[in-house]
Amino acid sequence: MRIGVLAVQGAFIEHIQMISNISESYDEEIECFEIRQAKDLQNIDGLILPGGESTVQGKLIKDLGMFDSLHKMIQDGLPTLATCAGVILLARDIENDATHHLSTLPVTIKRNAYGRQLGSYMTNASVGDIKDYPLVFIRAPYITDVDSDVKVLTKVDSNIVAVEYNNQIGLSFHPEMTKDDRIHRYFIDKIISTKK
């Protein structure tokens, strides 16, 4: 199994470390690699879009010629885990911004929804069936609207912060910044069931 992590900017190393820490507990060999250019988008079974600055990442996937391939691969069902900036890249609409990125996830998202860095916070909540998961929000977005076929996994103070839609998992928090690997394991299981 090959999991690619978009590595144009942001906290991609944390995801790679998390995957490599848990990979030994799987029978199948799991290779996790960085995607920096279009040529890296080959033989890929799962995609992680990390946190960082969505404006930077959105620009770079276009400038570096990756936009069309990424869009097609996600649209065609490639299992995708997106955190924070990553879910902004996936969102169909951005509430306080006319920009559109990959637009494969039918939700409306609000950038910097909690304000500036002083609004960043941590809490605990269930993410789908994963109970009591630590949520780290850093200048985070939240989701303000979803299509009816999007599954809401987590709400905090009535705001949607985690969704699943077919092959795509979108989180406005940072599982890669915690020591809790359950979300990454859930994602690997999703890749395994997709391959079957």
Place this chain on the structure above:
Amino acid sequence: MSQTQIELNRGLAQMLKGGVIMDVTTPEQAKIAEAAGACAVMALERIPADIRAAGGVSRMSDPKMIKGIQDAVSIPVMAKCRIGHFVEAQILQAIEIDYIDESEVLSPADDIYHINKNEFKVPFVCGARDLGEALRRINEGATMIRTKGEPGTGDVVQAVRHMRKMNSEIRKVVSMREDELFEEAKQLQVPYELVKYVHENGKLPVVNFAAGGVATPADAALMMQLGAEGVFVGSGIFKSGDPAKRAAAIVQAVTNYTDAKLIAELSEDLGEAMVGINPSEIKIIMEERGK
């Protein structure tokens, strides 16, 4: 600062990794920087090259000017306060700046003490020339470190020296026997726990960026290959012929810092780079400020 806040503040620096933080003096420049792919901007009244040219005392920027830049962009906005000037820091926290740079580029307000950054909720980045300075700043509460370089010169030599020195000292600490760490902590004038962290992890406990004298895509890629996790570009962009193009080229060079062919393409037709001055020709040595 609570442990949770430290983690959130270190976390924001982690989100900036692989990115370029650009000095801007107006909302227009901030928009150009954001559109070119800056992961954050540093709001200041005068870029270091002009501070150097103007001489005199340089202070925190006008909060109104900083707020204008906060309103103009959606990316994080940083601003500088003087070394040791904790009231300037309180003001920057009050206007909800995303990161404070306690910076040697401004005139130091205190020639002995740095700000006790642990007392603040807002995160701080500080300059460091070696491992000892970096760990002292981290002990005071800094959640991000950058090289000092020699700001406003367009000469990358000092940033290279500081990054090499820091990383060679880290390698030395990693290779030590555990019983040698106590003496090393004494030599570096830092707490044992921080030296132990470096020994065990082979890196600082916070993100480390390059800053000072970066003027070209090649300079930025050089700093990344030397181990920087991202780059600050100060005077290098808006003191050059075509700021938008140069800024975008530096951003791409930081992402693909080992791809020489791509950096060659990015380096074409960028117009004039900032003229630069040689540090041996200048009177004010900013890197000496704050140890």
